[in-house]
Amino acid sequence: MTDSVIPPDDPTRALVHARPDDPALPHVAVAGNTYTILVAGEQTAGRYCLIDMRVPPGGGPPPHRHDFEEMFTVLDGAVEFTFRGERTVARAGETVNIPANAPHFFRNSSGEPAHMLCMCTPAGQDEFFQRVGDRVDGPTTPAPKLDEAQQKQRGERAGRLASEYRTEMLTP
Secondary structure (H helix, E strand, O other), X not given: OOXXXXXXXXXXXXXXXXXXXXXXXXXXXXXXXXXXXXXXXXHOOOOOEEEEEEEOOOOOOOOEEEXXXXXXXXXXXXXXXXXXXXXXXXEOOOEEEEOOOOOEEEEOXXXXXEEEEEEEEOOOHXXXXXXXXXXXXXXXXXXXXXXHXXXXXXXXXXXXXXXXXXXXXXXX
């Protein structure tokens, strides 16, 4: 028998089988988008999280950066990513990886809804979204219409929590 360089199996960790229609999954409206946490960091020992993102026309977060990797796979539609000031459009079937610490944001600049998956490694973004967003009923539930005061309040909350989640909000 040889000594393995791989640690032993951890039987306390369970298989995660994410079903997007599972009513127990958290659905959160953030920055005009609807996000579903498919796999949370607590299920992966903090290694990563997987977020299903529904982005309406014109939707997307403000410019920001963080110290973790973020990978997006567009499932439907097209999303414009701005990475270090350069724009690129990702369409259905395409994947974009944002390296840690790089300034970026995305916008659905098409007239149709977009759908994508986002993996963050290590995890944490899933918790951030749940703390700054508004709970909604399901993955296709539109984000609530917020008045100017509510939008300002959400932005201030995100700004206060950003550093706790290794994120820096950037001015446009």
